[in-house]
Amino acid sequence: MPPAGAEPEGAQGSSTHGVGPWQGEWPTGPQWDRDLLATGDTRNVIDKYRYWTVEAIVADLDAHRHPFHVAIENWQHDMNIGSIVRSANAFAAETVHIIGRKRWNKRGAMVTDRYQHVLHHPDVDDFVEWCAERSLPILGIDNVPGSVAIERFRMPERCVLLFGQEGPGLSAAALAACEAVLEITQFGSTRSINASAAAAVAMHSWVMQHARLP
Template identity: 55%
Template sequence: MDEENKPGPTEWNAHPVGVGPWEDEHPGEPRPTEQRYDPELLDEGDKRNVVDCYRYWTREAIVEDIDTRRHPLHIAIENFENDSNIGTVVRTANAFAVDIVHIVGRKRWNRRGAMVTDRYQHLMHHEDVSNVLEYAKAHDLTVVAVDNTPGSVPLETAELPERCLLLFGQEGPGVTHEAQTGSSMTVSIAQFGSTRSINAGVAAGIAMHAWVKLHADLRNSW
């Protein structure tokens, strides 16, 4: 692979690429002075895992810009035992500009799986699922549980509401009885193989994308 076509920069790559100091990347161009630019990044270069339009921006400016385009979609993850699954959900939520990821139960988790995207994604912790259900009611969000249980509606044909909170449980047990009874409906992801369940992080990504196909303005995508 030639240098020009190498993959973009990441914050976790052992050999990060990205962009160097502003003067090296933009010779002869005036240095930006707008408040959204980080002087340290302009001096030293930007190796973060961000799209090109956010190069050299401060973290706060990036979050503020995403906030102008966030979707009325919330994600709740209940009692996840696997830290990496929590990180995967957060990373995917960031990619889809989800409003808030609600983490139920465990407050401390290994953020490595989020690949630093938790810096740009709004997170909220809840002691139990009843707090999440109360939050959803107060903010006019329809709660949709995602679980392969009898009576569930196939996600592939479901009409997910625009103002929506998708609720996921850990692999195996799935969502708790309280979460399921507190949801307006339960949707399931079609499976055709031998496994009893899909990885929770993967399932969350599938469900988020199903919402995006219905409600997101694709003109705002990168």
């Protein structure tokens, strides 16, 4: 198994666009995808996972996912959800929760939803019940009156970061379910930042507090 970030031995033409067919004797092991070894791997994955099956990648990620979750309200088919799922995959979030409409725009996910656990909740009550059963505190991310600067807040290691939709932000029901509401400190003239950008900042804030860096 090649180390994380290393180009797999035998790979041909490695680049951000992928690698060609495996050159030389094929590796053995259950993680290798024979079709990809034969034709090349153009997926958006780190070099460690080149030529691996989707199932093997998910299993390996499951072994070291972080214990924070991400939740997004989806009442109006928010275009940001795909980008948030992609960021959740990048920061190894445990699960992404979609609250509201089950269908969401996957274009921004860049196929990372194949490797990320995604769970649907029909409404806020169902989501809150799910969290309560697992003793997961819910932290809202929104710049509303009474919110606390995320830079000064110590996040629990196990928690759910809850995001509202672009524009309206968190719904009243979602705000009522939060143990705390955090805002990202801003220094310019705009009233808010893009929802997917805010989600990436919040997840990275958790990483800065809890993750073990390589």
